[in-house]
Amino acid sequence: MGFVEDLTNKVRDYLSGEYDITETRGIPTIDNVSHGKKAKKMNLCAFSIDLRKSSDLLVQHQKQTAGKIHKAFLAVASSIVLKYGGKIRSFQGDSILVFWPAYVTSQIMDAVRAAMAIKWFLSEKL
Numbered sequence: 001m002g003f004v005e006d007l008t009n010k011v012r013d014y015l016s017g018e019y020d021i022t023e024t025r026g027i028p029t030i031d032n033v034s035h036g037k038k039a040k041k042m043n044l045c046a047f048s049i050d051l052r053k054s055s056d057l058l059v060q061h062q063k064q065t066a067g068k069i070h071k072a073f074l075a076v077a078s079s080i081v082l083k084y085g086g087k088i089r090s091f092q093g094d095s096i097l098v099f100w101p102a103y104v105t106s107q108i109m110d111a112v113r114a115a116m117a118i119k120w121f122l123s124e125k126l
Helices: 003-015 054-060 063-083 105-124
Strands: 020-023 038-041 044-050 087-092 095-101
Touching: 044 105, 054 063, 063 087, 063 095, 063 105, 095 105
Parallel strands: 020 038
Antiparallel strands: 044 095, 087 095
């Protein structure tokens, strides 16, 4: 079989049939994400943040300066979400994807508090 056929068959397999679903309260780490027809079911609050108009930075500033701004933003945002109990799932360029468990209102409020703290820090301290 060729590469395209393998991918086509894999997609068909994922879209058909049943999955082995396990309920959990913990957020899996990257290392324990399973492949195949297995899934984890949980209540989550998803949080995504990125640097607004970041491509404009590359036009308005030298590359090194733009890189420093990106690095500072990611350092601030990731430190704050971790302080509020978020679990960083991934970084993609200038964005961060974070999850919180969402079984009680206080966990969801932690995500909101993190967002407000990031906004405050970026507005008032930079």
